[in-house]
Amino acid sequence: MKTQTAVSQEIVRVDLEARQTHWEPTAGLAIPAYGFNGQVPGPTIQAEVGDTLVVRLANTLPEPTTIHWHGLRVPANMDGTEMVQHPVPPGGSFEYRFVLPDAGTFWYHPHTHETEQLEKGLYGALIVRGPDEPKLDGERVLVLDDLKLDRHGNLARFGGWKERHQGRLGDVRLVNGRAEPELEMAAGQVERWRLVNAASSRYVRLSIGRRPFIILSSDGGLLETPVPATEVLLTPGDRVDLAVGPFAHGESIEVASLAYDRGMVKEPGARYATVRIGPPAPSHATIPATLRSIERLVTDEVAPNRTVHLQGRPSLHGVDWRIDGHAHHHAEPVRVGDLQVWEVVNQTKMDHPFHLHGFFFQVLQVNGAPPPYRSWEDTINVPAKGRVRIAWLPDDRPGSWMYHCHILEHHAAGMMAHFEVVR
Numbered sequence: 001m002k003t004q005t006a007v008s009q010e011i012v013r014v015d016l017e018a019r020q021t022h023w024e025p026t027a028g029l030a031i032p033a034y035g036f037n038g039q040v041p042g043p044t045i046q047a048e049v050g051d052t053l054v055v056r057l058a059n060t061l062p063e064p065t066t067i068h069w070h071g072l073r074v075p076a077n078m079d080g081t082e083m084v085q086h087p088v089p090p091g092g093s094f095e096y097r098f099v100l101p102d103a104g105t106f107w108y109h110p111h112t113h114e115t116e117q118l119e120k121g122l123y124g125a126l127i128v129r130g131p132d133e134p135k136l137d138g139e140r141v142l143v144l145d146d147l148k149l150d151r152h153g154n155l156a157r158f159g160g161w162k163e164r165h166q167g168r169l170g171d172v173r174l175v176n177g178r179a180e181p182e183l184e185m186a187a188g189q190v191e192r193w194r195l196v197n198a199a200s201s202r203y204v205r206l207s208i209g210r211r212p213f214i215i216l217s218s219d220g221g222l223l224e225t226p227v228p229a230t231e232v233l234l235t236p237g238d239r240v241d242l243a244v245g246p247f248a249h250g251e252s253i254e255v256a257s258l259a260y261d262r263g264m265v266k267e268p269g270a271r272y273a274t275v276r277i278g279p280p281a282p283s284h285a286t287i288p289a290t291l292r293s294i295e296r297l298v299t300d301e302v303a304p305n306r307t308v309h310l311q312g313r314p315s316l317h318g319v320d321w322r323i324d325g326h327a328h329h330h331a332e333p334v335r336v337g338d339l340q341v342w343e344v345v346n347q348t349k350m351d352h353p354f355h356l357h358g359f360f361f362q363v364l365q366v367n368g369a370p371p372p373y374r375s376w377e378d379t380i381n382v383p384a385k386g387r388v389r390i391a392w393l394p395d396d397r398p399g400s401w402m403y404h405c406h407i408l409e410h411h412a413a414g415m416m417a418h419f420e421v422v423r
């Protein structure tokens with residue numbers, strides 16, 4: 001017999017004020033920044049599948065802003081982009097209201113002047129829980145970021161050829177707004193870590209002391225089965241949930257990014273945090289062998305119905321980032337219910353994280369080979385000179401949507417396209 005699980009239908013109300021603040025990434029260093037409710041990251045929003053989220057955004061910044069709900073299947077007019085809303089002016093406010101259809105680790109950030117507003121601290125995590133979550137001993141939300149400071153300890157000046165080319169890379173690595181923090185964890189326990197990469201351009205090839213961990217979930221929620229690994233790649237915009245531990249009392253574990261070559265940009269390995277393992281505590285963690293089932297969107301060989309070319313060409317500004325020959329490309333519409341199989345072709349010598357707004361896709365192939373597991377994604381790395389084939393189904397949420405590179409400087413320079421979903 002099928003178990004009937006009650007779906008929550010609460011209204012979750014959140015007030016977010018985008019305002020100027022002083023952010024202290026490390027003791028004694030307070031930098032002028034932006035924060036939702038004055039915090040970096042902003043408050044972690046928590047809700048259950050089926051809840052209605054009502055967020056009142058009040059803007060007291062000296063510039064317009066919006067909120068994009070990264071990964072959430074919202075109605076088009078709630079997506080927070082310039083395609084669907086006028087940015088909220090200084091002193092203005094806007095109410096976002098939508099049902100939360102999916103469980104997962106999501107995040108929110110402005111979709112206006114992103115290169116500066118995110119770097120200044122406007123981002124936060126959004127956790128939606130489902131009725132059948134694996135039970136672990138504890139849970140943490142770890143939002144990764146980096147910060148580029150000048151020699152006076154202020155935010156470095158924005159822009160320039162290098163940032164436009166490789167994206168803005170900072171030297172200070174942050175977890176939840178703090179530089180290389182020390183975390184504590186009980187010996188013997190297994191925790192669920194929900195990770196978000198909120199950095200402008202830094203890839204995180206995540207290692208937890210080179211120990212094995214278990215991947216539970218990706219952008220669009222739980223995988224079908226737990227996947228053991230010792231590293232996982234988080235591009236800008238990506239999320240992953242891991243089962244981490246158990247460790248022994250007295251151990252010190254480095255949460256780090258291993259060296260990663262994203263083509264023309266070699267990111268060296270670097271530490272994000274240290275976990276000190278304290279006295280043991282009992283464990284009641286259970287990870288079921290099956291987390292959920294994910295039906296294949298494509299069962300036969302299907303020819304792609306759209307090819308998306310990610311392009312860069314040298315210019316007076318250094319490089320012009322484009323999609324299909326255009327900066328801010330206006331792409332063909334798609335019809336509700338028509339299966340989309342897209343071939344995303346990277347014609348550049350650099351990796352780009354491809355992000356589709358408002359819909360999850362399944363990855364069919366990366367450079368011609370099937371991915372190691374089936375999952376729902378909204379952001380996927382397209383390797384330098386490589387290609388990724390994805391499939392997605394536009395459900396009945398007509399309106400203006402977009403896809404773009406999630407290296408914020410590439411998006412801003414034009415590596416984006418907007419399109420209509422039509423009935």
Ligand SMILES: [Cu+2]
Pocket residue numbers: 351352353405406407410411415
């Ligand atoms: Cu890019």
